[in-house]
Every structure is written in structure tokens, then in C-alpha cells.
Amino acid sequence: MAYRTTPQRLDRDQQLRQHILGCALQRVVQGGFAALTMQALAEDAGIATGSLYRHFANKGELSAEVFALASQREIDALGAVLQGPGSPAERLRDGLRLFAARAWHSRRLAFALIAEPVEEAVDHQRLRYRQAYAGLFEQLLEQGRAAGQFHYPALRITAACLVGAIAEALVGPLAPHQEHPRADAQLALLSHSVSHFCLSALGADLSILESQS
Amino acid sequence: MAYRTTPQRLDRDQQLRQHILGCALQRVVQGGFAALTMQALAEDAGIATGSLYRHFANKGELSAEVFALASQREIDALGAVLQGPGSPAERLRDGLRLFAARAWHSRRLAFALIAEPVEEAVDHQRLRYRQAYAGLFEQLLEQGRAAGQFHYPALRITAACLVGAIAEALVGPLAPHQEHPRADAQLALLSHSVSHFCLSALGADLSILESQS
Numbered sequence: 001m002a003y004r005t006t007p008q009r010l011d012r013d014q015q016l017r018q019h020i021l022g023c024a025l026q027r028v029v030q031g032g033f034a035a036l037t038m039q040a041l042a043e044d045a046g047i048a049t050g051s052l053y054r055h056f057a058n059k060g061e062l063s064a065e066v067f068a069l070a071s072q073r074e075i076d077a078l079g080a081v082l083q084g085p086g087s088p089a090e091r092l093r094d095g096l097r098l099f100a101a102r103a104w105h106s107r108r109l110a111f112a113l114i115a116e117p118v119e120e121a122v123d124h125q126r127l128r129y130r131q132a133y134a135g136l137f138e139q140l141l142e143q144g145r146a147a148g149q150f151h152y153p154a155l156r157i158t159a160a161c162l163v164g165a166i167a168e169a170l171v172g173p174l175a176p177h178q179e180h181p182r183a184d185a186q187l188a189l190l191s192h193s194v195s196h197f198c199l200s201a202l203g204a205d206l207s208i209l210e211s212q213s
Numbered sequence: 214m215a216y217r218t219t220p221q222r223l224d225r226d227q228q229l230r231q232h233i234l235g236c237a238l239q240r241v242v243q244g245g246f247a248a249l250t251m252q253a254l255a256e257d258a259g260i261a262t263g264s265l266y267r268h269f270a271n272k273g274e275l276s277a278e279v280f281a282l283a284s285q286r287e288i289d290a291l292g293a294v295l296q297g298p299g300s301p302a303e304r305l306r307d308g309l310r311l312f313a314a315r316a317w318h319s320r321r322l323a324f325a326l327i328a329e330p331v332e333e334a335v336d337h338q339r340l341r342y343r344q345a346y347a348g349l350f351e352q353l354l355e356q357g358r359a360a361g362q363f364h365y366p367a368l369r370i371t372a373a374c375l376v377g378a379i380a381e382a383l384v385g386p387l388a389p390h391q392e393h394p395r396a397d398a399q400l401a402l403l404s405h406s407v408s409h410f411c412l413s414a415l416g417a418d419l420s421i422l423e424s425q426s
Binding site: 115116117118119120121123124126127130134151152153154156157158160161162163164165166167168169171172173175189190192193194196197198200201202203 | 328329330331332333334336337339340343347364365366367369370371373374375376377378379380381382384385386388402403405406407409410411413414415416
């Protein structure tokens with residue numbers, strides 16, 4: 001019988017692809033992109049390495065998809081807060097707290113997404129997702145200016161400054177080789193310092209840093 | 214006669230190595246790391262590709278050295294201003310103006326250093342040089358706090374925020390595929406916006422933005 005691409009077969013392919021991506025994400029959560037080898041992944045997924053290559057041409061392509069999957073989750077989580085209830089300044093404060101806490105509690109993944117040296121294909125995704133983060137902040141900045149809470153000379157440049165400041169502040173504390181205390185107090189200081197920096201940069205009222213979200 | 218490594222030979226090797234690095238830097242200035250191929254470089258340097266590999270094991274190693282060479286120049290230029298005369302806030306303002314202007318006038322190189330998708334070996338250098346930038350800002354932040362000009366909760370996190378904000382703000386305007394006006398007015402807006410963001414973030418007096426350096 002001739003080989004045919006039936007709807008059932010496409011479904012199974014799609015399911016297997018999702019299964020592989022899920023296993024790949026787990027490897028990155030545990031050990032960053034350095035831990036994502038095709039052979040180890042095939043073992044995790046319970047398939048032959050050859051089958052793996054039928055779904056992903058190479059490690060770069062696979063890594064780029066895992067990067068997109070994980071980054072989209074972060075974007076969605078942050079977006080829900082930035083576009084949620086509260087004043088623009090409160091939403092920025094709460095979004096930064098959430099972002100820092102998520103990174104802190106999944107620091108190997110966060111470092112992998114923000115700064116781990118990776119293949120070019122993943123660097124391309126990094127640039128693309130940083131644009132997506134900037135887009136979220138642009139919306140909030142416009143709302144904050146309209147509400148008289150934020151003050152800045154140029155929208156896009158300011159959004160980029162926010163994205164960069166937040167990402168870079170997390171790189172050091174998250175670096176896997178870094179010796180650092182893992183106490184909650186450290187997260188509180190990180191979160192407070194980044195929020196203080198960003199809210200000050202926008203000329204926002206800092207008194208909201210003292211109140212709970 | 215047996216081959217011997219004489220001092221003269223070491224000198225010549227060193228000179229050839231510097232010549233190759235100079236040619237490689239020129240390629241990156243013109244077209245980023247994407248334009249740095251071993252074959253084209255050998256032609257530029259007027260040597261055989263085989264000789265090139267005697268000095269640099271692969272493109273990653275070569276790129277990493279070019280990255281270090283170019284980054285060190287930027288660090289030195291910025292450091293001279295940040296550690297020069299003037300109050301801490303004035304030095305920050307002037308340093309940011311210089312940094313933005315240097316990037317603006319050599320934008321292909323600046324994008325290559327800050328954000329071009331590259332080999333892992335170059336990403337490692339990026340992390341290292343961002344530490345060096347953070348070190349420069351830490352010194353300045355301490356002086357600014359001592360002078361009562363800067364206000365921030367945590368030194369290292371704040372220095373990282375500055376590094377990230379500045380680098381990210383430049384990524385968009387410098388991206389080689391980006392359609393953007395190249396007018397001097399654009400540089401002035403970029404420079405002003407980044408300075409405004411950073412000085413505000415530190416609680417510094419913004420009136421110095423109106424005066425000339």
C-alpha cells in the first residue's frame with residue numbers, strides 16, 4: 001500500500017511534535033540549552049534519534065522553538081498583569097514583581113532565555129521576543145502618560161530601556177555559575193531595586209513601592 | 214636546518230596576528246560578524262586560508278578576539294569620560310552622549326557588538342564585557358551617591374539596569390534591517406531619551422540635560 005498522509009497521521013505527528021517540545025523544554029528548565037542534545041532528548045522522548053530529526057532539522061531549529069514556547073509563556077504571564085486592573089504605575093510594579101519572581105523560581109530557564117550563550121538561531125528569537133516585551137511596555141507607557149503618572153521624552157526608546165534594564169538586572173543573580181544566596185530576601189531586594197529603578201526612570205510616584213500589590 | 218622558534222619569528226607571528234585581527238575588525242565594521250568568513254578574511258589579509266588557521270583555530274575563536282578588541286576600545290572611551298572631570302551626574306550624561314554618538318556613527322559595528330546573532334563564543338564575550346561595563350557604572354554610582362546626586366537601593370543591580378537600558382535602547386535604532394532616518398536629530402533624541410531615562414532612574418537633577426557638556 002502506498003504511503004499516504006492522512007488526517008490521522010497528521011494528528012499523530014502533531015502530538016509527537018508537542019511531546020518532543022515538552023521534553024525539550026524540561027531539559028532546558030533543568031540545565032539550559034547546553035543540556036539540550038538531540039541524543040539525550042530522543043531518549044527522554046522515547047523515540048529514535050532518527051525520528052527526532054524527522055521533526056526538527058537540527059538543534060538550532062529545535063532550540064529556537066523551545067525558546068519561543070518558553071518565552072511566550074513569560075510574555076503571556078507578564079501581559080496579563082500589565083494589561084490587568086490597577087493604575088499603570090501599579091501594574092508596572094506588579095508586573096516587575098511577577099517577572100522577577102518567575103525568573104527567581106525557575107532561574108536556570110530564565111538565564112537560558114535571557115543570557116545563556118546559544119546558537120545563532122536562538123539569538124534571532126531573543127531579538128524577536130525582546131520586541132514583543134517592548135510592545136507590552138509601549139502600551140503601558142502610553143496609558144501611564146495619559147494618566148499623568150509617567151513622564152518620558154520618547155516612547156519606543158523608553159520601552160527599550162525598560163526591557164534592557166529588567167533583563168540585565170536578572171542576568172547576574174541568575175547566572176548558574178554565580179555564588180549567591182537563594183534567600184527570599186535576595187528576591188525581595190532584586191524585585192524592589194528593579195521596580196525602584198524603572199518607576200524612578202519614568203518619574204512615577206515611588207510611594208506605591210511601599211504598599212502591597 | 215631544523216625549524217626553530219626564534220624571538221624574530223615570534224615577533225613576526227605576533228605582527229601577522231595583529232594584521233589579521235585588524236583586517237577582521239574592518240570586515241565586522243563593514244558588515245557585522247556575518248561578513249567575517251575565514252576565506253574572505255584570508256584574502257583581505259593577503260595570506261593563505263591555511264596560514265589563517267595557524268593563528269585562529271576557527272571562526273568562533275577569531276570572532277571572540279575581534280569582539281574583545283572592539284569592545285575594549287568602547288570601554289576605554291566610555292571609561293575616560295566616566296572617570297574624567299565633572300560631577301558624577303555630568304559624567305554620566307557625557308558618557309551616555311559619547312556612547313550613543315560612537316554607536317550612531319559606527320552603527321554596523323555597534324549592532325554587531327550589542328545584538329547581532331552570533332556564535333556561542335561571542336555570546337560568552339558579550340557576557341564578560343557587560344560585566345566590565347557594569348564595573349564602570351558601579352564606580353560612578355558610588356561616587357554619585359557619596360556626592361548626594363544619585364539615589365538607589367542596591368549598587369550592583371542598579372549598575373546592571375543601566376547597562377541593560379543603554380544597550381537595549383541602541384539595538385532598535387542600530388538594527389541593520391531597520392528603516393530609520395539617519396538625521397542628526399534622531400541621534401539627539403536617542404541620546405537625550407537614554408540620558409533622561411538613566412538620570413531619572415537615579416533620582417538625579419534633570420536640569421543638567423539642558424546644558425552643554
